[in-house]
Amino acid sequence: MNQPQTINQSAEEFLKGLWKENPVFVAVLGMCPTLAVTNTAINSLAMGLATTFVLVFSSLLVSSFRKLIPKQVRITAFIIIIATFVTVVDFVLAATVPQIHKELGAFIALIVVNCLILGRQEAFSSKHPVGLALADALGMSIGFTFALLCIGSIREILGSGALFNIPLFGDGFEPWVIMILPPGGFFTLGFLLLFFNWLQQRRAKGVGHRA
Amino acid sequence: MSETRIEEQTLAAQPAPEAEPSSARLIATLGLAGFFSGLILVGVYLFTLPMIQAHRAQALERAIYLVLPGSTTYQALALKDGQLAPAEEVPAAKSGEEPRRIFAGYDDSGKLLGFAIPAEEPGFQDIIGGILGYDPIQKIIIGFEVLDSKETPGLGDKIMKDAAFQNNFKALAVDPQIVAVKKGEKRSPNEVEAITGATISSKAVVRLLQKAIEEWRPAIDAYEKTLNQ
Numbered sequence: 001m002n003q004p005q006t007i008n009q010s011a012e013e014f015l016k017g018l019w020k021e022n023p024v025f026v027a028v029l030g031m032c033p034t035l036a037v038t039n040t041a042i043n044s045l046a047m048g049l050a051t052t053f054v055l056v057f058s059s060l061l062v063s064s065f066r067k068l069i070p071k072q073v074r075i076t077a078f079i080i081i082i083a084t085f086v087t088v089v090d091f092v093l094a095a096t097v098p099q100i101h102k103e104l105g106a107f108i109a110l111i112v113v114n115c116l117i118l119g120r121q122e123a124f125s126s127k128h129p130v131g132l133a134l135a136d137a138l139g140m141s142i143g144f145t146f147a148l149l150c151i152g153s154i155r156e157i158l159g160s161g162a163l164f165n166i167p168l169f170g171d172g173f174e175p176w177v178i179m180i181l182p183p184g185g186f187f188t189l190g191f192l193l194l195f196f197n198w199l200q201q202r203r204a205k206g207v208g209h210r211a
Numbered sequence: 212m213s214e215t216r217i218e219e220q221t222l223a224a225q226p227a228p229e230a231e232p233s234s235a236r237l238i239a240t241l242g243l244a245g246f247f248s249g250l251i252l253v254g255v256y257l258f259t260l261p262m263i264q265a266h267r268a269q270a271l272e273r274a275i276y277l278v279l280p281g282s283t284t285y286q287a288l289a290l291k292d293g294q295l296a297p298a299e300e301v302p303a304a305k306s307g308e309e310p311r312r313i314f315a316g317y318d319d320s321g322k323l324l325g326f327a328i329p330a331e332e333p334g335f336q337d338i339i340g341g342i343l344g345y346d347p348i349q350k351i352i353i354g355f356e357v358l359d360s361k362e363t364p365g366l367g368d369k370i371m372k373d374a375a376f377q378n379n380f381k382a383l384a385v386d387p388q389i390v391a392v393k394k395g396e397k398r399s400p401n402e403v404e405a406i407t408g409a410t411i412s413s414k415a416v417v418r419l420l421q422k423a424i425e426e427w428r429p430a431i432d433a434y435e436k437t438l439n440q
Contacts, residue, residue, distance in 0.1 A: 070232040070240055077244050084248040088255045095262035098270070105361075177366065 010135040013124075017139025023116045024147030024189075025196040030116040034148060035185040037107050041164050044152025046100045048145025050093065050108060054085040055117050055144075056137045059125040063133035066126045078121040079112070086111045116144060151188050155179045270358070271342075275314050275327040278344030278354030282316030282324050288434070289313075295434040313427055316344070323438065325353055328427050332419035335411040337361040339370070343380070343420055345427075347435045351400070352389075352420060355380035360412075367412035376413070379403045385424045391417040 023029045033051070038044045061081050062069075069077045090108045093101040101108065111117065120140055125133040156162055159179030161169045178184050275285050287298035289310040301310045314327040325346040331338050340359030343352055357371040370376060375394075383389060384400035391414050392402045403420075405413035 068240070070237055072232070073237045073241055076241055080241070080244045080248050084251055087252055091255050091259040091263070095259035095266070098263070098266040102359075181363065 006131070010131055013132050014135040014139035017136065017141070017143040018146070019143070021140075022143040022147060022196075023140055024144060024151075025193060026200075027116075028193070029119060030114045030144060031189075032110060033107050033114060034151065035182070035189060037104055038148055038152040038155055038185055038188075039159065039180040040103075040156045041149060041152040042100065043103055044148040045145065046093070046097070047104060047107065048141075048148045050089045050104075051111055051114060051117070051144055052138075052141035053089055054082060054111050055120060055141045056134065057085050058082045058117060059120060059133045059137035060130060062121045062125040063128060063130045069126070074126060075118075075122070078118060078126075082117055082121070083112045116140065147192075150192060151185070154188050154192075155184050159184055271329075274342045274356045274358060275316060277356050278327050278342055279316035279324050280344075280354060281318050283319050285314045285316045285327065287312045287314055288326075290430060293430065295430050313431075326427070326431055328423045329358070330419050330423035330426075331359075332415050332422065334360065334362050334370075334415040335367050335409075336363065339412070339415050339419060341416065341419055343423060345385070345424065345431070347428075347431050349382075350385055352380050352383040352385060352424075355416070355420065357416075362409070362412045367409045369406045369409050370412045370416050373406055375404070376406050383420075385420075385428075389417050389421045389424070 017023065021027060024034055030051070033047050037047045058078070058081050062078055065077075086109065089111070090101075093104070093108060120137060124136045128136070153163055156164075157168060158176045159181075161167060161173040161175045176184075179188070272285070276282055279285075288295045289298040289301040289312045290296075291301045295313075298310065298312045311329075313329070316324045316327055318324055325344050327342055327344050329340070329342045331340045333339070338359070339357060339362065341355060341357045343356075344354035345351075346353050355377070360368065360371060362368045362370060379397075380403075382400065383403065386401065388401065390402055391405045391410075392398075394404050394407050396402075397404045403413065403417050405417075
């Protein structure tokens with residue numbers, strides 16, 4: 001494999017997470033944080049970044065040690081690595097942004113069981129060299145953060161009439177409180193899934209053989 | 212399944228170098244992973260602990276100054292043989308638990324403004340934690356802040372965000388007792404106007420205040436007397 005091909009492949013692994021294999025809109029992975037902490041844009045962003053940190057570093061480590069970790073104990077080893085980074089994130093958020101840490105609450109610790117992260121280790125990082133694993137992890141993380149931010153922004157705009165705590169409408173706006181309650185998460189995700197599936201279907205029809 | 216394979220492997224004791232790894236190697240891998248994970252966690256914990264504690268102390272301090280308007284210094288107090296004493300002089304309980312503390316707030320001239328009392332009460336979703344400012348001379352509550360709440364966003368969390376509700380605690384009489392009434396029906400100084408749509412959370416706040424006052428009032432009154440002597 002020559003140099004340009006490697007770069008192409010890295011770019012491909014990176015890009016697939018953003019759109020074609022978006023963890024939320026296409027793979028529908030990691031639904032727990034996707035539904036639970038997307039009631040405001042800032043919470044969504046914080047959760048996305050925390051997940052990004054965990055996924056990128058776990059993938060780096062898993063990929064680096066992939067030849068040393070015996071197959072029989074790989075899942076346990078992955079979980080140890082993931083849990084370590086999650087706990088680090090938990091401490092660091094509590095020390096630097098206590099307000100956001102309080103709002104995200106137990107969902108920080110629950111990143112450990114986000115199947116997106118373990119899924120990437122098992123399906124990708126444990127089988128590919130570090131560079132590709134990094135590209136894949138970054139792509140997936142950004143795709144995940146983007147999806148969370150979409151849901152969070154829609155819910156905050158409709159449910160509180162604000163975005164990133166900045167009021168958007170005048171006093172005349174009556175917030176749709178349901179949007180920041182749990183059902184609002186399901187509604188928003190449902191409509192977004194509908195929209196993205198429609199987009200992809202239209203695209204597939206348009207370019208037929210390429211898809 | 213893999214366990215059975217390992218067992219068979221061990222029994223067969225094949226010396227081939229590419230064979231499946233021995234149990235010892237599996238244990239060593241996980242042991243090493245756990246060891247390094249532990250090292251990292253201890254390091255990060257030790258590094259972040261002072262910052263986390265500073266944030267907590269800061270949040271508490273801010274709340275004390277908020278519920279005792281005008282206060283600039285405070286002293287932590289705890290119960291010692293039923294009497295209030297400076298918290299540093301009160302030994303920790305045998306169980307190792309920190310004694311529960313209240314805070315006396317003073318203004319610049321050293322005048323006692325009142326007492327900040329942290330308290331907890333089950334709300335609609337989870338325990339609501341708050342802190343109230345109590346003026347023992349006028350026997351009124353002069354401030355209240357929610358420190359911890361998981362009440363429903365948009366409804367129950369108005370106990371933290373609703374200005375009208377917060378106004379209930381500017382001068383709330385504690386005698387004969389604090390009661391919750393519907394919005395717009397406040398007639399006497401001991402009544403709290405509940406939030407429409409958040410009755411349970413509002414009533415929880417009232418219970419929290421009432422219980423805190425009942426619990427600490429005798430000790431505060433006794434302490435107040437000794438100060439005036």
